[in-house]
Amino acid sequence: MLKIEKLVAGYGKVQVLHEITIEVPKGKLVTLIGSNGAGKTTTLRAISGMIEPSSGSITLNGTSIAGLPSHEITRLGLAHSPEGRRVFPTLSVTDNLLLGAFPRLTGKRPKGEVEKDMQRMFELFPRLQERREQLAGTLSGGEQQMLAMARALMLNPEVLLLDEPSMGLAPKLVEEVFATIARLKQASITMLLVEQFAAAALDVADFGYVLENGRLAGSGPAAQLKNDPAVRAAYLGAAH
Amino acid sequence: MQNFLQILVSGISVGMIYGVIAFGYQLTFATSKTLNFGQGEALTLGALVGFSVVTALIGMGASPLLAYLLSLPLVLAFGLAQGSAVEWLGVRQAMKTKSEAGWIMSTIALGIIFKNMAENIWGKDPLKFPSPLPENPISLGGVNIRPMEIAIVLGALAMMLAVELFNRRSIYGKAVVATSNDRDAAGLMGINTSLVITFSYALSSLSAALAGVLVAPVTLTGAQMGAALGLKAFAVAIIGGLSSGLGVVVGGLILGITESLTGFYVDTGYKDVPGLILLLLVLSFKPAGLFGKTAIKKV
Ligand SMILES: Nc1ncnc2c1ncn2[C@@H]1O[C@H](COP(=O)(O)OP(=O)(O)OP(=O)(O)O)[C@@H](O)[C@H]1O
Ligand SMILES: [Mg+2]
Numbered sequence: 001m002l003k004i005e006k007l008v009a010g011y012g013k014v015q016v017l018h019e020i021t022i023e024v025p026k027g028k029l030v031t032l033i034g035s036n037g038a039g040k041t042t043t044l045r046a047i048s049g050m051i052e053p054s055s056g057s058i059t060l061n062g063t064s065i066a067g068l069p070s071h072e073i074t075r076l077g078l079a080h081s082p083e084g085r086r087v088f089p090t091l092s093v094t095d096n097l098l099l100g101a102f103p104r105l106t107g108k109r110p111k112g113e114v115e116k117d118m119q120r121m122f123e124l125f126p127r128l129q130e131r132r133e134q135l136a137g138t139l140s141g142g143e144q145q146m147l148a149m150a151r152a153l154m155l156n157p158e159v160l161l162l163d164e165p166s167m168g169l170a171p172k173l174v175e176e177v178f179a180t181i182a183r184l185k186q187a188s189i190t191m192l193l194v195e196q197f198a199a200a201a202l203d204v205a206d207f208g209y210v211l212e213n214g215r216l217a218g219s220g221p222a223a224q225l226k227n228d229p230a231v232r233a234a235y236l237g238a239a240h
Numbered sequence: 241m242q243n244f245l246q247i248l249v250s251g252i253s254v255g256m257i258y259g260v261i262a263f264g265y266q267l268t269f270a271t272s273k274t275l276n277f278g279q280g281e282a283l284t285l286g287a288l289v290g291f292s293v294v295t296a297l298i299g300m301g302a303s304p305l306l307a308y309l310l311s312l313p314l315v316l317a318f319g320l321a322q323g324s325a326v327e328w329l330g331v332r333q334a335m336k337t338k339s340e341a342g343w344i345m346s347t348i349a350l351g352i353i354f355k356n357m358a359e360n361i362w363g364k365d366p367l368k369f370p371s372p373l374p375e376n377p378i379s380l381g382g383v384n385i386r387p388m389e390i391a392i393v394l395g396a397l398a399m400m401l402a403v404e405l406f407n408r409r410s411i412y413g414k415a416v417v418a419t420s421n422d423r424d425a426a427g428l429m430g431i432n433t434s435l436v437i438t439f440s441y442a443l444s445s446l447s448a449a450l451a452g453v454l455v456a457p458v459t460l461t462g463a464q465m466g467a468a469l470g471l472k473a474f475a476v477a478i479i480g481g482l483s484s485g486l487g488v489v490v491g492g493l494i495l496g497i498t499e500s501l502t503g504f505y506v507d508t509g510y511k512d513v514p515g516l517i518l519l520l521l522v523l524s525f526k527p528a529g530l531f532g533k534t535a536i537k538k539v
Contacts, residue, residue, distance in 0.1 A: 074430035103430035
């Protein structure tokens with residue numbers, strides 16, 4: 001489904017990622033863990049075209065997407081819920097969701113039933129339904145996070161990239177977010193998840209990759225990584 | 241009192257012209273944080289293209305009103321094309337290299353080129369644009385209003401309303417708003433944001449071209465006509481705030497009315513002064529404009 005090989009990327013002259021190789025198989029949930037500044041967000045940005053990779057290959061369903069502008073990558077079916085939510089503050093919740101379906105509404109992707117999908121998002125996130133006419137900028141942080149996820153799902157994506165969907169949320173909401181991710185996984189949505197809560201991410205994921213200073217430091221089935229002493233010491237803390 | 245109302249009326253129609261041009265500045269500022277400093281020349285070209293089409297149609301036997309109406313789609317299409325060209329030639333490259341001043345220099349330079357082109361094609365002498373409506377004023381409650389002044393107000397409002405509706409109702413309009421909110425996030429929605437910016441330049445020049453053909457019948461038409469209007473509309477955009485559609489209408493009216501009041505009660509020679517004083521006051525005390533939220537950066 002999504003294959004990243006020897007990806008090198010960074011900002012300006014600063015190289016952040018050093019030959020990263022990640023594979024996200026169809027219908028699987030893969031998580032990318034690592035400390036602050038390890039390069040997780042940079043990896044997702046390079047995949048979705050927010051920054052241009054300097055070398056390496058990225059393929060989506062066999063199509064090379066490395067170096068394409070982000071709108072073209074989105075139109076090929078890759079959705080990215082970016083770090084920091086990035087909802088459109090002056091637009092309503094409904095309009096934000098409609099924009100998530102922009103390629104479907106403008107003939108760049110199969111249309112399907114946008115209205116019905118919007119209803120499904122409201123079932124998944126009832127809080128958004130109550131606030132459907134509210135401007136996204138006036139939502140609470142947790143509500144914005146749900147909106148960002150729902151907006152990405154409105155693409156009906158082949159692959160969904162999630163960058164810290166639980167960032168800044170109260171513990172109860174974090175649980176909710178993980179429950180939602182588990183539900184998406186049951187619906188066989190292919191996902192690449194970046195999370196600060198490494199333990200919870202490995203619990204829900206099929207495979208995991210560990211990123212350290214822009215280099216891959218380990219990878220494997222999630223359950224196996226979770227029991228790896230080095231991973232436990234570095235990322236899972238005393239809690240596990 | 242009668243005098244005052246009379247002055248108010250002429251101030252309003254001039255003010256709406258400023259408002260439409262300033263609205264054009266806002267359109268590109270919203271999506272790209274850049275402005276077309278050749279906006280006045282976009283107005284000039286719109287008016288002159290309109291002049292040629294209208295006189296040609298009248299030569300073919302059309303009435304001035306019919307000729308004017310038929311010319312509008314052409315003038316607006318010309319505005320779209322001219323604005324796209326400005327973005328392509330002057331802005332895109334400067335934005336790619338993240339050059340802060342590049343787009344300022346290049347849009348000013350393109351403005352000068354357009355003005356020279358206008359002088360070469362239409363000459364340096366002002367032309368008389370055939371008025372589509374009767375030039376004799378009609379009397380409303382003792383106040384004399386020229387029909388064209390009413391057309392200016394209606395045309396300006398229609399233009400701004402149309403853009404507002406487009407932004408609110410259509411998915412493409414929402415894509416424009418999304419690009420103004422957060423360009424990277426809009427790209428992630430599958431929106432081609434460079435195209436959105438080209439489009440906002442096209443629409444910005446369309447506003448100026450429309451302002452040109454609206455004002456042309458009540459003023460002298462020629463290569464010089466846009467320079468002062470573009471500059472004053474820039475003041476209006478600053479006064480009204482670069483992010484508020486209502487702001488530019490109010491800002492335009494404030495400037496138009498103070499100008500005609502000064503022109504009447506003080507001296508026509510001083511009629512440009514109050515607007516500039518207002519501009520300086522706004523810039524020192526409320527740099528985001530009277531109604532705006534975003535201050536213009538490093539310009
Ligand atoms: N826009 C940028 N310009 C320059 N350097 C950047 C930029 N964004 C990130 N970096 C640098 O790239 C490196 C990796 O950052 P990245 O955001 O990918 O980390 P992360 O793994 O997502 O961290 P976190 O868990 O804190 O979100 C860091 O050293 C950071 O300082
Ligand atoms: Mg990050």
